Amino acid sequence: MEIILKSKQGRVIRARTGFYDVQHGELILRCTLRGTLKRKRRSDTGRRLYADPVAVGDGVIFTQLDAEEGVIEDILPRQTKFSRQYAGKHGDIEQVIVANAHQIVAVVSTLMPPLNFRTLDRFLILAEAGDMAAVICLNKMDLVDVAQQPELTSTFANYERLGYPVLYTSINAPDSLVAFQDALKDKFSVIVGASGVGKSSLLNAIQPNLGLRTGEVGMRTQKGRHTTTLVELFTLGMGGEVADTPGIREVGLWGVDTENLEHYFPEMEPHLGTCKYNDCAHVTEPDCAIQEAVEAGEIHPERYRSYVVLRTGDTAEI
Numbered sequence: 001m002e003i004i005l006k007s008k009q010g011r012v013i014r015a016r017t018g019f020y021d022v023q024h025g026e027l028i029l030r031c032t033l034r035g036t037l038k039r040k041r042r043s044d045t046g047r048r049l050y051a052d053p054v055a056v057g058d059g060v061i062f063t064q065l066d067a068e069e070g071v072i073e074d075i076l077p078r079q080t081k082f083s084r085q086y087a088g089k090h091g092d093i094e095q096v097i098v099a100n101a102h103q104i105v106a107v108v109s110t111l112m113p114p115l116n117f118r119t120l121d122r123f124l125i126l127a128e129a130g131d132m133a134a135v136i137c138l139n140k141m142d143l144v145d146v147a148q149q150p151e152l153t154s155t156f157a158n159y160e161r162l163g164y165p166v167l168y169t170s171i172n173a174p175d176s177l178v179a180f181q182d183a184l185k186d187k188f189s190v191i192v193g194a195s196g197v198g199k200s201s202l203l204n205a206i207q208p209n210l211g212l213r214t215g216e217v218g219m220r221t222q223k224g225r226h227t228t229t230l231v232e233l234f235t236l237g238m239g240g241e242v243a244d245t246p247g248i249r250e251v252g253l254w255g256v257d258t259e260n261l262e263h264y265f266p267e268m269e270p271h272l273g274t275c276k277y278n279d280c281a282h283v284t285e286p287d288c289a290i291q292e293a294v295e296a297g298e299i300h301p302e303r304y305r306s307y308v309v310l311r312t313g314d315t316a317e318i
């Protein structure tokens with residue numbers, strides 16, 4: 001019997017360097033890449049451009065080889081991408097973590113691991129750079145005394161004013177998960193955040209049949225243990241898709257023009273062009289509208305701190 005190899009369109013739901021699980025309806029095939037695609041990850045001079053030319057969420061054209069295997073022939077154009085800078089052997093390269101998502105959900109936890117606004121702001125900048133909306137999820141609300149909650153929520157209310165919706169959640173409080181669930185419905189979301197903040201736990205809580213592995217946070221280190229090791233795409237029963245990701249240790253900015261970093265901070269926009277110097281970096285320059293807005297309480301000091309750290313590369317402050 002003659003076997004007719006027909007190309008079909010599918011979606012990458014898991015990626016391990018060199019192997020990709022591609023879904024087409026009920027069918028899931030373990031695919032490799034056609035050689036022509038492997039070459040695409042290098043520039044004309046042979047320099048490596050991407051950590052991997054294919055990412056979870058990519059639409060691809062594939063050929064089925066047998067019941068389990070296939071070959072990716074081509075990658076469809078991406079609508080959005082969530083990328084970070086990756087320190088490769090031969091310099092910094094782009095790592096596309098998820099392609100084509102509508103939004104990122106940046107998860108932070110109140111405690112265990114402690115709240116880190118620098119990391120949160122990096123994620124929000126990457127969302128802006130990748131043309132995605134961003135939602136913030138402050139998880140582990142159950143670990144904070146009721147008395148301390150107003151102070152926390154006032155810092156987060158600032159993000160809401162900037163246009164980033166904020167969800168306050170605890171996997172131990174089912175009511176708090178309704179808004180989380182609503183935020184994911186009918187969208188393609190990528191869940192990001194440090195290891196141990198509860199990304200996989202939140203997804204299990206809204207769809208128990210996912211059965212994602214979750215891990216303890218070390219008491220002494222207050223750090224997660226990188227329980228999720230692969231980016232993985234799931235379809236939600238209520239409608240929508242979600243990519244769970246491993247906690248990223250280094251959220252290196254990619255695709256971000258750090259010379260013009262102020263454009264990634266919506267609160268700075270109204271003040272731009274009013275500093276004394278045209279090329280003001282808004283760090284130590286005199287007569288700077290941004291520094292004045294911080295002093296006047298119009299720009300939140302935590303956000304300005306993030307700006308300064310990222311603008312000056314002063315990582316000691318992270």
Ligand SMILES: Nc1nc2c(ncn2[C@@H]2O[C@H](COP(=O)(O)OP(=O)(O)OP(=O)(O)O)[C@@H](O)[C@H]2O)c(=O)[nH]1
Nearest residue numbers: 170171195196198199200201214215226227228247
């Ligand atoms: N108290 C409390 N613990 C939580 C909450 N959400 C998650 N946890 C706990 O936090 C720990 C880490 O949860 P995970 O879901 O594995 O965290 P993750 O963000 O997926 O971590 P990685 O996969 O390593 O990136 C587990 O012990 C969870 O039970 C919460 O709302 N409250």
Ligand SMILES: [Mg+2]
Nearest residue numbers: 199200227228
């Ligand atoms: Mg996880």
Ligand SMILES: [Zn+2]
Nearest residue numbers: 275280282288
């Ligand atoms: Zn300035």
